[in-house]
Amino acid sequence: xxxxxxxxxxxxxxxxxxxxxxxxxxxxxxxxxxxxxxxxxxxxxxxxxxxxxxxxxxxxxxxxxxxxxxxxxxxxxxxxxxxxxxxxxxxxxxxxxxxxxxxxxxxxxxxxxx
Amino acid sequence: xxxxxxxxxxxxxxxxxxxxxxxxxxxxxxxxxxxxxxxxxxxxxxxxxxxxxxxxxxxxxxxxxxxxxxxxxxxxxxxxxxxxxxxxxxxxxxxxxxxxxxxxxxxxxxxxxxxx
Numbered sequence: 001x002x003x004x005x006x007x008x009x010x011x012x013x014x015x016x017x018x019x020x021x022x023x024x025x026x027x028x029x030x031x032x033x034x035x036x037x038x039x040x041x042x043x044x045x046x047x048x049x050x051x052x053x054x055x056x057x058x059x060x061x062x063x064x065x066x067x068x069x070x071x072x073x074x075x076x077x078x079x080x081x082x083x084x085x086x087x088x089x090x091x092x093x094x095x096x097x098x099x100x101x102x103x104x105x106x107x108x109x110x111x112x113x114x
Numbered sequence: 115x116x117x118x119x120x121x122x123x124x125x126x127x128x129x130x131x132x133x134x135x136x137x138x139x140x141x142x143x144x145x146x147x148x149x150x151x152x153x154x155x156x157x158x159x160x161x162x163x164x165x166x167x168x169x170x171x172x173x174x175x176x177x178x179x180x181x182x183x184x185x186x187x188x189x190x191x192x193x194x195x196x197x198x199x200x201x202x203x204x205x206x207x208x209x210x211x212x213x214x215x216x217x218x219x220x221x222x223x224x225x226x227x228x229x230x
Contacts, residue, residue: 031215
């Protein structure tokens with residue numbers, strides 16, 4: 001597509017439930033990143049994909065967080081047993097290749113855990 | 115560890131004023147990249163510029179200009195003749211050029227308000 005697409009745009013969930021956030025990167029972009037933006041912590045890196053593999057998962061805050069990417073395209077970020085501190089905007093970004101052109105970010109998914 | 119500091123939390127100016135957003139970074143690497151992103155009220159992060167550590171030339175793009183000084187580890191951003199549409203949060207970011215990942219370390223952002 002023309003841009004990075006994320007769904008849903010907003011998600012309200014009850015504490016303890018699992019959620020899945022989806023990212024559809026720009027066609028042909030091999031690199032995909034997940035970030036989290038919260039009031040207290042600013043913008044934080046979560047995970048990086050190159051193709052379907054994730055060589056850098058260093059930013060995932062706990063084992064409740066996981067992500068996968070299939071077909072070198074769509075990625076899903078899953079948060080299990082959500083906690084209130086997981087409330088944030090989750091941003092996905094893609095880029096054509098390493099060291100190239102900067103990222104294109106999606107509009108994000110605003111997650112609220114109640 | 116890498117760190118990016120944007121000391122100005124909020125700036126308010128009147129339209130047509132020039133404004134400079136400061137960014138200071140820390141890294142032990144000799145090869146790295148610096149970025150500026152704009153986040154308007156709509157929330158989407160918009161890429162503005164990428165600069166590698168070997169290129170200290172200043173860059174100008176319309177009303178935007180960037181001053182990269184390795185000696186002071188700074189990468190400042192100036193908007194000339196500001197406009198209301200420039201109102202946004204601006205983020206400076208740093209990445210290392212290793213390992214295939216261009217993951218970014220962001221500053222906390224500077225909220226710029228341009229008043230008519």
